[in-house]
Amino acid sequence: xxxxxxxxxxxxxxxxxxxxxxxxxxxxxxxxxxxxxxxxxxxxxxxxxxxxxxxxxxxxxxxxxxxxxxxxxxxxxxxxxxxxxxxxxxxxxxxxxxxxxxxxxxxxxxxxxxxxxxxxxxxxxxxxxxxxxxxxxxxxxxxxxxxxxxxxxxxxxxxxxxxxxxxxxxxxxxxxxxxxxxxxxxxxxxxxxxxxxxxxxxxxxxxxxxxxxxxxxxxxxxxxxxxxxxxxxxxxxxxxxxxxxxxxxxxxxxxxxxxxxxxxxxxxxx
Amino acid sequence: xxxxxxxxxxxxxxxxxxxxxxxxxxxxxxxxxxxxxxxxxxxxxxxxxxxxxxxxxxxxxxxxxxxxxxxxxxxxxxxxxxxxxxxxxxxxxxxxxxxxxxxxxxxxxxxxxxxxxxxxxxxxxxxxxxxxxxxxxxxxxxxxxxxxxxxxxxxxxxxxxxxxxxxxxxxxxxxxxxxxxxxxxxxxxxxxxxxxxxxxxxxxxxxxxxxxxxxxxxxxxxxxxxxxxxxxxxxxxxxxxxxxxxxxxxxxxxxxxxxxxxxxxxxxxx
Amino acid sequence: xxxxxxxxxxxxxxxxxxxxxxxxxxxxxxxxxxxxxxxxxxxxxxxxxxxxxxxxxxxxxxxxxxxxxxxxxxxxxxxxxxxxxxxxxxxxxxxxxxxxxxxxxxxxxxxxxxxxxxxxxxxxxxxxxxxxxxxxxxxxxxxxxxxxxxxxxxxxxxxxxxxxxxxxxxxxxxxxxxxxxxxxxxxxxxxxxxxxxxxxxxxxxxxxxxxxxxxxxxxxxxxxxxxxxxxxxxxxxxxxxxxxxxxxxxxxxxxxxxxxxxxxxxxxxx
Numbered sequence: 141x142x143x144x145x146x147x148x149x150x151x152x153x154x155x156x157x158x159x160x161x162x163x164x165x166x167x168x169x170x171x172x173x174x175x176x177x178x179x180x181x182x183x184x185x186x187x188x189x190x191x192x193x194x195x196x197x198x199x200x201x202x203x204x205x206x207x208x209x210x211x212x213x214x215x216x217x218x219x220x221x222x223x224x225x226x227x228x229x230x231x232x233x234x235x236x237x238x239x240x241x242x243x244x245x246x247x248x249x250x251x252x253x254x255x256x257x258x259x260x261x262x263x264x265x266x267x268x269x270x271x272x273x274x275x276x277x278x279x280x281x282x283x284x285x286x287x288x289x290x291x292x293x294x295x296x297x298x299x300x301x302x303x304x305x306x307x308x309x310x311x312x313x314x315x316x317x318x319x320x321x322x323x324x325x326x327x328x329x330x331x332x333x334x335x336x337x338x339x340x341x342x343x344x345x346x347x348x349x350x351x352x353x354x355x356x357x358x359x360x361x362x363x364x365x366x367x368x369x370x371x372x373x374x375x376x377x378x379x380x381x382x383x384x385x386x387x388x389x390x391x392x393x394x395x396x397x398x399x400x401x402x403x404x405x406x407x408x409x410x
Numbered sequence: 411x412x413x414x415x416x417x418x419x420x421x422x423x424x425x426x427x428x429x430x431x432x433x434x435x436x437x438x439x440x441x442x443x444x445x446x447x448x449x450x451x452x453x454x455x456x457x458x459x460x461x462x463x464x465x466x467x468x469x470x471x472x473x474x475x476x477x478x479x480x481x482x483x484x485x486x487x488x489x490x491x492x493x494x495x496x497x498x499x500x501x502x503x504x505x506x507x508x509x510x511x512x513x514x515x516x517x518x519x520x521x522x523x524x525x526x527x528x529x530x531x532x533x534x535x536x537x538x539x540x541x542x543x544x545x546x547x548x549x550x551x552x553x554x555x556x557x558x559x560x561x562x563x564x565x566x567x568x569x570x571x572x573x574x575x576x577x578x579x580x581x582x583x584x585x586x587x588x589x590x591x592x593x594x595x596x597x598x599x600x601x602x603x604x605x606x607x608x609x610x611x612x613x614x615x616x617x618x619x620x621x622x623x624x625x626x627x628x629x630x631x632x633x634x635x636x637x638x639x640x641x642x643x644x645x646x647x648x649x650x651x652x653x654x655x656x657x658x659x660x661x662x663x664x665x666x667x668x669x670x671x672x673x674x675x676x677x678x679x680x
Numbered sequence: 681x682x683x684x685x686x687x688x689x690x691x692x693x694x695x696x697x698x699x700x701x702x703x704x705x706x707x708x709x710x711x712x713x714x715x716x717x718x719x720x721x722x723x724x725x726x727x728x729x730x731x732x733x734x735x736x737x738x739x740x741x742x743x744x745x746x747x748x749x750x751x752x753x754x755x756x757x758x759x760x761x762x763x764x765x766x767x768x769x770x771x772x773x774x775x776x777x778x779x780x781x782x783x784x785x786x787x788x789x790x791x792x793x794x795x796x797x798x799x800x801x802x803x804x805x806x807x808x809x810x811x812x813x814x815x816x817x818x819x820x821x822x823x824x825x826x827x828x829x830x831x832x833x834x835x836x837x838x839x840x841x842x843x844x845x846x847x848x849x850x851x852x853x854x855x856x857x858x859x860x861x862x863x864x865x866x867x868x869x870x871x872x873x874x875x876x877x878x879x880x881x882x883x884x885x886x887x888x889x890x891x892x893x894x895x896x897x898x899x900x901x902x903x904x905x906x907x908x909x910x911x912x913x914x915x916x917x918x919x920x921x922x923x924x925x926x927x928x929x930x931x932x933x934x935x936x937x938x939x940x941x942x943x944x945x946x947x948x949x950x
Contacts, residue, residue: 145437147430153863154424154694155721157736158914160687163716164740167685171742175716176433176445181425184864185924196427200434200543202441213924216899268899270914273740323423324454359486359538374428374540384455384483415707417700424694446703446715451695466697470704470813472711593693594724629756629808644698644810654725654753 145174146280147201149193150210150272151182158270162210162277165263169281178207185213187238188395191302192320192328195241196375198229208280209233210272221275222299223289225252230283232256232276237302257293307331312403316378321394325386329399331378336401339372346370346380347400348391354380415444416550417471419463420480420542421452428540432480432547435533439551448477455483457508458665461572462590462598465511466645468499478550479503480542491545492569493559495522500553502526502546507572527563577601582673586648591664595656599669601648606671609642616640616650617670618661624650685714686820687741689733690750690812691722698810702750702817705803709821718747725753727778728935731842732860732868735781736915738769748820749773750812761815762839763829765792770823772796772816777842797833847871852943856918861934865926869939871918876941879912886910886920887940888931894920 146166152158159180166173178197182190190211198207212219212234220235227246233239235255243251256275259266261282266274279292307316307330316331333339340356347353354368363369363383368390373379380399381387388394416436422428429450436443448467452460460481468477482489482504490505497516503509505525513521526545529536531552536544549562577586577600586601603609610626617623624638633639633653638660643649650669651657658664686706692698699720706713718737722730730751738747752759752774760775767786773779775795783791796815799806801822806814819832847856847870856871873879880896887893894908903909903923908930913919920939921927928934 145441147433149430151863153721155719155723155733156863157719157733158862160689160718160733160737161740163687163718164737164742164745167716167745168740168742171685176437177447177717178430178433179425179427181423183425184926193425193427193430197430197434200431200438202434202438205434205437214901217901267914269911273914322428323421323426361484361487371539374537374543379539386454415711417703419700446707447717448700448703449695449697451693453695463695463697463700467700467704470701470708472704472708475704475707592698593691593696631754631757641809644807644813656724 144170144172144284145176145202145205146284147176147178147205147207148180149178149182149190149207150180151184151186151190152180152210152272154180156180158272161270161273162208165273165277166281169278170284173281173284182211185211187211187213187236187302188304188319190238191241191304194239195245198231198242199227199245201229203228204230206230206232206280206283208276209238210276211238212236212271215271216268219300221256221271221279222296223254223256223279223283223292225289230289232280232283234271235300237300240302240304252289253296253299254289255293255296258291261287261292305330307335309335314401316399316401318380318393318395318397318399321388325382325388325390326373327380327387327391327393327397327399328373328375329378329380331399331401333372333376333378336372336378339378340370344401344403346378347402348380349398360384414440414442414554415446415472415475416554417446417448417475417477418450419448419452419460419477420450421454421456421460422450422480422542424450426450428542431540431543432478435543435547436551439548440554443551443554452481455481457481457483457506457572458574458589460508461511461574464509465515468501468512469497469515471499473498474500476500476550476553477502478546479508480546481508482506482541485541486538491526491541491549492566493524493526493549493553493562495559500559502550502553504541505570507570510572510574522559523566523569524559525563525566528561531557531562575600577605579605584671586669586671588650588663588665588667588669591658595652595658595660596643597650597657597661597663597667597669598643598645599648599650601669601671603642603646603648606642606648609648610640614671614673616648617672618650619668620661630654684710684712684824685716685742685745686824687716687718687745687747688720689718689722689730689747690720691724691726691730692720692750692812694720696720698812701810701813702748705813705817706821709818710824713821713824722751725751727751727753727776727842728844728859730778731781731844734779735785738771738782739767739785741769743768744770746770746772746820746823748816749778750816751778752776752811755811756808759840761796761811761819762836763794763796763819763823763832765829770829772820772823774811775840777840780842780844792829793836793839794829795833795836798831801827801832845870847875849875854941856939856941858920858933858935858937858939861928864921865928865930866913866919866921867927867931867933867937867939868913868915869918869920871939871941873912873916873918876912876918879918880910884941884943886918887942888920889938890931900924
């Protein structure tokens with residue numbers, strides 16, 4: 141059954157006829173395909189958001205599930221369409237690095253990448269602006285019917301990377317930044333729990349640019365309503381949240397906000 | 411077939427990787443599960459909105475459909491996760507009263523509540539902040555595979571209630587308030603049709619705080635375009651609407667707006 | 681399999697219990713129905729938007745797929761509910777012309793229209809304000825179980841049209857207007873490629889009301905980032921876009937914006 145599941149992730153918006161057209165194309169080729177919407181509200185053209193989204197969700201799917209991802213600011217250029225086998229999942233993606241974070245987290249596993257180039261699996265006419273309908277959807281449908289990825293085109297060994305801000309250890313400090321804001325306004329940083337041993341225990345503190353220091357917590361419920369807390373999010377990254385509120389709105393902050401973690405020797409008053 | 415249907419209702423937002431992760435977890439355990447999105451746009455933490463949403467929709471599903479509801483401001487605290495059998499439906503919910511209105515409307519029927527506490531049906535590691543992925547999704551998948559609710563944990567007889575504003579009869583008046591605003595800006599009150607015999611007939615009138623009195627109607631089409639009307643909504647409650655417009659925007663009003671129904675003797679000019 | 685696919689398109693909003701109720705009603709009658717959400721974010725009451733949406737998506741579905749469309753500003757009036765067989769697809773729609781554009785594009789094909797009037801396929805009680813739940817959903821479910829359209833009611837030969845702005849050729853000019861704005865802020869006009877032979881080649885130019893003239897392009901990638909371009913959209917209509925930006929926001933423009941295409945003799949400087 142998992143073979144016929146095809147998930148869809150786009151930045152087309154929930155009101156878009158483009159998503160509907162893609163679903164129609166898939167079902168026309170494989171009426172038994174089981175479409176699962178992941179999200180159509182990736183912010184337009186936002187590759188880092190897409191990368192974070194995919195890294196935080198695809199790994200939970202059954203092995204070899206097929207995921208179609210169309211966040212594609214360069215549609216119509218000569219960027220490639222890739223079939224990627226990574227982290228136990230199968231992806232159809234534009235070659236723009238949107239799967240970089242997923243791959244990074246599955247480092248130990250081999251990656252297989254194919255440049256999708258066999259037009260016999262495309263729609264007869266390929267438009268210049270809507271490859272979701274004309275390439276991604278029909279190729280996904282054919283894969284779900286059993287077409288071998290090897291038939292899609294040649295294996296490749298080079299692909300685009302996605303620049304990504306890395307957290308830095310500066311002496312006793314860890315300097316990171318917000319890389320994702322969720323629907324609750326929670327600010328998720330690029331600082332992994334592995335850089336914060338013992339957190340939330342220990343004498344370290346989290347510091348925002350305005351000097352405020354959220355209470356370190358294990359979960360939202362450890363704070364008072366509307367209190368700022370810092371905790372390890374469900375994907376293992378340092379997160380700043382307002383309990384039952386919206387930290388992004390309260391702080392007027394978003395992606396890029398610097399977040400510093402200071403160790404005890406720096407700030408404990410003497 | 412209905413046995414394998416699992417509906418999802420959350421306040422995670424349509425752009426959320428958390429919804430996608432839940433879908434992955436369900437399908438990894440039961441690849442044949444048929445996921446049906448109800449809504450992921452319950453306003454964050456809004457239990458009354460969730461309660462109204464569930465009361466207005468779950469009853470239409472096939473008997474024994476399984477509904478997963480994750481509107482969970484207290485995740486990570488010691489609040490319980492409940493399996494609830496009510497109104498012919500099966501629910502997995504945080505113990506926060508979000509199913510109170512559904513239960514109230516199915517008063518005659520017995521309710522069965524189980525405290526979900528068997529970790530063998532959870533994901534191996536349960537995070538402090540994302541029980542949707544780590545508890546609700548895997549337990550739902552196991553139920554859809556035939557696990558008996560009795561195996562999830564002990565039956566309980568106490569659970570959280572949800573405070574809910576009740577309409578009041580004050581002499582010849584009925585005093586209610588808006589409890590839900592839909593996408594069209596229609597203002598749905600807590601006044602049931604049963605408190606308004608003969609409505610829209612009879613000499614009563616509906617009065618808003620600013621003194622205006624919407625035209626009593628049977629349906630939107632009874633009013634002129636942009637006219638304010640008062641009618642019985644499709645769920646049996648008094649509703650104030652602007653015909654082909656948006657009453658909430660026009661009145662600058664929302665949940666909590668007092669709405670009064672006066673009987674004839676009060677207002678008929680002598 | 682395609683026989684059991686039922687697509688849903690409404691203006692109820694993604695947060696709406698009304699969509700959920702419709703899904704429940706369908707599944708209660710046909711638990712094997714395969715529901716596919718097209719969109720619930722058609723702007724409220726916006727029939728032209730719905731018409732454009734349907735014309736741009738339904739044609740891609742397997743032949744005879746059943747599409748339920750509830751954008752219904754006149755619910756409760758005496759407007760009819762129609763079963764329409766057009767463009768190889770089957771639709772259940774309010775009689776408000778929302779399928780006009782789809783029909784126009786499938787001109788050569790016969791259209792079959794039935795006035796849905798057999799209450800035995802409705803819910804036992806039909807509310808005055810929610811025919812989506814009480815008529816559309818149950819009728820769709822019965823159709824998916826094999827009920828013949830002829831059993832729904834009498835064939836009719838008249839139905840409502842939808843006024844639609846037509847592009848005009850004025851001497852050497854083509855005068856059109858924006859009829860749809862997508863999620864990326866791309867402005868799609870009513871000028872078909874067939875009125876612009878050779879586009880983007882040739883000496884013609886596209887002119888906006890403020891006098892600016894977007895660069896003619898084949899695809900977004902032909903322009904620089906943030907440049908305004910004019911191209912033929914994936915549905916064959918002239919479109920004005922900002923490369924990796926949002927033309928609607930940049931121009932403060934939307935549906936109704938006049939767009940003119942001038943031929944060479946008008947503007948080439950001498």
